[in-house]
Each structure stands twice: as structure tokens, then as C-alpha cells.
Amino acid sequence: MATTPDPKHALKPVTYVDPSHTYAGISDKITDMVLKRPVGQGWLAGLGIGAAGLSLLICAIMLVLIKGVGVWGINQPVGWGFDIINFVWWIGIGHAGTLISAILLLLKQQWRTSINRFAEAMTLFAVVCAGLFPILHLGRHAVFYWLFPYPNTFALWPQFRSPLLWDVFAVSTYATVSLLFWYVGLIPDLATMRDRAQKKFAKIAYGIFALGWRGSAVHWSRYETAYLLLAGLATPLVLSVHTIVGLDFAVSVIPGWHATIFPPYFVAGAIFAGFAMVITLAVPLRHFYGMHDFITMKHFDNMAKVILATGLMVSYGYFMEAFFGWYSANTYERFMIWNRMTGPYAPFYWALLVCNFLAPQLFWFKKCRTNLLVLFVVSQFVNVGMWLERFIIIVTSLHRDYLPSSWNMYWGTFWDWATFIGTMGLFTTLFLLFIRLLPAISMFEMQMLLKQTRDKEKSAGGKH
Amino acid sequence: MSTHTAETETLYGLMAEFDTPEALTHAVEKAVSAGYKKMDAYSPFPVEEVIHALGLEKNSLPLKVLIGGITGCLTGFAMQYYASVIDYPYVYGGKPFNSWPAFIPVCFEMTILFAAFTAVFGMLGMNGLPKPYHPFFNVDRFSQFASRDKFYLCIESEDPLFDLSKTKAFLNSLQPAGIFEVEP
Numbered sequence: 104m105a106t107t108p109d110p111k112h113a114l115k116p117v118t119y120v121d122p123s124h125t126y127a128g129i130s131d132k133i134t135d136m137v138l139k140r141p142v143g144q145g146w147l148a149g150l151g152i153g154a155a156g157l158s159l160l161i162c163a164i165m166l167v168l169i170k171g172v173g174v175w176g177i178n179q180p181v182g183w184g185f186d187i188i189n190f191v192w193w194i195g196i197g198h199a200g201t202l203i204s205a206i207l208l209l210l211k212q213q214w215r216t217s218i219n220r221f222a223e224a225m226t227l228f229a230v231v232c233a234g235l236f237p238i239l240h241l242g243r244h245a246v247f248y249w250l251f252p253y254p255n256t257f258a259l260w261p262q263f264r265s266p267l268l269w270d271v272f273a274v275s276t277y278a279t280v281s282l283l284f285w286y287v288g289l290i291p292d293l294a295t296m297r298d299r300a301q302k303k304f305a306k307i308a309y310g311i312f313a314l315g316w317r318g319s320a321v322h323w324s325r326y327e328t329a330y331l332l333l334a335g336l337a338t339p340l341v342l343s344v345h346t347i348v349g350l351d352f353a354v355s356v357i358p359g360w361h362a363t364i365f366p367p368y369f370v371a372g373a374i375f376a377g378f379a380m381v382i383t384l385a386v387p388l389r390h391f392y393g394m395h396d397f398i399t400m401k402h403f404d405n406m407a408k409v410i411l412a413t414g415l416m417v418s419y420g421y422f423m424e425a426f427f428g429w430y431s432a433n434t435y436e437r438f439m440i441w442n443r444m445t446g447p448y449a450p451f452y453w454a455l456l457v458c459n460f461l462a463p464q465l466f467w468f469k470k471c472r473t474n475l476l477v478l479f480v481v482s483q484f485v486n487v488g489m490w491l492e493r494f495i496i497i498v499t500s501l502h503r504d505y506l507p508s509s510w511n512m513y514w515g516t517f518w519d520w521a522t523f524i525g526t527m528g529l530f531t532t533l534f535l536l537f538i539r540l541l542p543a544i545s546m547f548e549m550q551m552l553l554k555q556t557r558d559k560e561k562s563a564g565g566k567h
Numbered sequence: 568m569s570t571h572t573a574e575t576e577t578l579y580g581l582m583a584e585f586d587t588p589e590a591l592t593h594a595v596e597k598a599v600s601a602g603y604k605k606m607d608a609y610s611p612f613p614v615e616e617v618i619h620a621l622g623l624e625k626n627s628l629p630l631k632v633l634i635g636g637i638t639g640c641l642t643g644f645a646m647q648y649y650a651s652v653i654d655y656p657y658v659y660g661g662k663p664f665n666s667w668p669a670f671i672p673v674c675f676e677m678t679i680l681f682a683a684f685t686a687v688f689g690m691l692g693m694n695g696l697p698k699p700y701h702p703f704f705n706v707d708r709f710s711q712f713a714s715r716d717k718f719y720l721c722i723e724s725e726d727p728l729f730d731l732s733k734t735k736a737f738l739n740s741l742q743p744a745g746i747f748e749v750e751p
Contacts, residue, residue, distance in 0.1 A: 126716035260650035314697035323613035324623035329690035547612040
């Protein structure tokens, strides 16, 4: 056993968990965050802010339900406003959670392990926020169930040839499968929580949701099969969801929407936005909960690379939109692009390019990819940029349509903003409750990773 | 030997505790070669080698999920076909009633939905979960450490080779950290 490795093999394999950890240490550290850690003032303050936002959301929803969508800024010709912008923004954010938990699992990327649980929670809560908007947008909220095909006395069926109906299926399937995937991943950890909890109520509560899990090898083998299959199912699902969201626009004949690049460009944008949100959540989570051993700088480094790559894909999309606008030689397409770049919303368009194209270029440099402040700030640029992207796509395509006599400007009203900020409150509340009540890092997967890392070290040590 | 039958009837099985996944793997391999059949290993996380030693790599879940997915796809198509062609035919954009390319997205989503439900509920059903009570939870060490950092092998009394003293001696030869009798 040589202690100095052969210079040819000096490149050490990257490890995402320090092999000096113990199985008990990993388990205890993660359960203690929930079971032993006292309720902190910071957490309470965060929950207060979240609850304030949630209250605002409830007021905004009540007003929409009582007075109708007229309280929003939508008009003719801009019939889709903040509601659709926010819907696409939130659902896009959700996609990174599925990407991390499913696609990176299939690709055997070990660095997913410490971030997948809270990224999946992020997905779930983002889908909750997203799902509110189309429902509120309906106008006749009381009959929202008409969206679903069910035998009814009107002898009516939904229009199955419409992307909006596809969206109903895509988003509801996505919400269901995300919930199942998250819950299945939680079952073994809930059993650990049940066994570690001291208080009777906590023991019973965790016990009910742990379903009597006891870690049998027979169970584990089926469990792993099921988990892998779910990952394999969630992967095409997540791609289909944003593809269909893209088709909502692309299938229409509005200049600026009617483009074949929309589905892939929307998927890339979703991953781009989602990873920015994962970083936004991971930086404070790691700091306040002292998870430096589990969420390492290598994780941030990798996430920044994903942001850079998807950012370039999205930028290619912006470039192609402009190119096709010109190349189409269609008066309306050319006007739309020109209006986007120089019209009344031009500052937003250029701000979008700064946020989504220029800001992520910093991630070419390792120094920036491993600097938490830079990571956090660039992620905020991306969060804002992706919202602006949807604003630009929706509003600049609609507000000056074929007939100049029907042109109009669109701005969100107070209640538009209240609903948007309100959903952030809802998201914050749900997320804070999640990290307080459930293990934010997957314990059994961290323990598996530890074993794999140790095995690898052992076999590497044996070779010399 | 007269007490043997009485005792084995009152026991669920014998359980041995190990400190490492490697020790558990070793124990399972020994128990398999000793001819025990009715046994199971317990660990806080899946241990590949143990699953391999027990010969559990393959199960019928993938086939079930495939069937679930195909059912979902056909259900999705049947629903759309019935609605658009039989029950409510309506000319829309000059498209045929059975405009199947436009039905693909819903079929796809239904495929995923049914397959995912089959994967989750199939896994839980095959595992006999939820099962709030199990004799193991009466073993103090098991209910404290099986989900944390200890590894267990249980040979059940239903095993034809099970004999309280002989099986205990066998488990002892594996150098466990402890041996427990599991009451039913």
C-alpha cells in the first residue's frame, strides 16, 4: 500500500462525502436538525414573512373570486398577463427538482444525493404555486372541474386537440408523480424519524407515514426497482410538461409564439430557472443549518455549470427567435421582433438579455462558481431574468397585434403583484415547514453514498 | 427436544445484530450456504451485496409497470376516441374526428400516470405495506438502530432447518454483536 500514488493516477476521484463520516453520524446529524434543534428566531422570522405573503395571497384570491379577473391588468389584446407569466415561471422552477432527482439518478451522478430531497420539495411547492394561476385565470372559477373530462348532463367533452387541455393533463400528472416520487423517497427516512423521535405524537405521526417500513432486504430490492422506474418515468414526464407549456404558445398563430423552437427552448429555460432557485435555497439552508459537509462547494460548482450550459441554450433560443423573425420575411413577425427590441417594452428585453445571457457568463470562471456571494447574486439575476423572459414572450407578442387600432399597453395592477408575491409567501411557508418537519437530506441515500465512497477507496487502496 | 416444538411455535424467529454491512453480507452468505431459506436481512440503507446474496436482484415490478403504462395509454386513447368520435363528434379546424396525432400528449401523460401509480402501489403491495405492527418492533435494539446504523439477519422459525439451539449456535458462529429471540 503505497501512500504516494503513482503520478499517472494522481488525479483523485471526486468524492461528495468525506469517508470519515459514520453511518450513525449522518443519520443523527440529519434527524437532529428536525428533532433536537430548537425552533430558531431566524426560522420564526422567515415563517412570519412567509405567512404575511400567504395572507396577501389569500386576500388577492378572495378578491378575484368575488370581483372576477377584472381586478387584474389584463385587457384586449393582452388577455394573458401575470397569471400565465407566473404559471410558466413557477412550473419551470419546479423542473430542476425532477431533473436532480430523476435524470441525475439515471446518469449516476452522485452529487445529486445531498440536494435531491429539498429540490424535490421545491418542485412540489412550485407546482402548487403554479397550479393556482390557471385556475384563477379561468374567470368562472366555480366550474374549474369542466377542465377535466367527465361524463356530464350537458353531453359535453373538453377539446382534446387543444394544447391547453394537454396542459391540464401534463400539470396534474406532473404534480401527482412529483408527490409520489418525493414520498417514496421519504418512506425509509420517515422510518428513521419514527425510531429516533422521543415525543409520542411525533413517533405516531412519523410512524403512520412510514407505513411500517423496517428495512428488509426483500423490500429494499423492490423499493430500489420502483425508485429507478419512477426516475425513468419522471424524466420524459418533466420534458413533456414544459414541452406542452411551450406548445400552448407555439400552436397558436401569434407572431412571437408560433415558433418550432419553443418546446426545447422552454425545457432548457425551465432547467436554467430551476437550478437558480436550487442555489437560492441551498445557500441559506447550508449556512443556517451547518450542512457544509453535505452540500459542498463541488455541488455548487456543478450546479453553476448546469446554469451556464442551459443559459447558453436559452440564449441560443433568443438569438433564433430574432433570426427567424427576420428570416421569415413576414411583416408581422419582423415587426414583433423590432417592437420587442425597440418598442415600449425594450428595457425589459435588454434587461432579460443581461440577466439570462450576460450574468451566467461569470460561471466560466471557477472562482465565480465557488464563490457563494457570486453564485447567489447570479441566481437572483436568473430568477428575475426568467420572469422577464415570460413577460416579454407573452406581453410583447400580444400588445401590438395585427390591427394597430386594437394596440394596447399592459401593466400589472396591485392585485397582479399581490398574487405573485403572495405565491412566494406560500412557497416560503411550505418550504420552511418542510425543513422543520421532515429530513431535508435523504439519509439512506447519503449512507449508501458513504458506503460506495468507502468501497471505492478500499479498492483503490488495494491496487497499490 | 420436547420443548423445541413448543418454543419454536412461540417464536417468530432468531435475530442477529451486526455492526457493518460487510459483516451482514458475510452472515447472509453463510446462512444461504448453510441451507436456510426463510430469512431476511435488515439494513438502514439498501446493501447491494446482501440483495445479491439473497438472490433478490430480479422481481416482477418492471413487468407490472409496463402493463400499467400500456393500460394508461390505451385508456387515454379510448377516452379521447369515445369523446371526439362517438359521443361528441364536432368538426374543429377541418380536422378528422379521430385526429390521433393530437391525442398523443394525453395518451403519453396517462401512460406515465398509470405506470407511476403501478410502480408505487405495486411496490407497497408486494412488500405488504402499510403494516403498522410487526413482531420486530418489540425488539428494543431493532426498533432503535435498524434504521440508523445497525444491520440485522433474522432466520424465521418457519424455516424447515430452524432449531432454536442449533440456529442460535449457528448465528453465534457468525460473531454477531447480539442475538435476540423475536416474539410473535
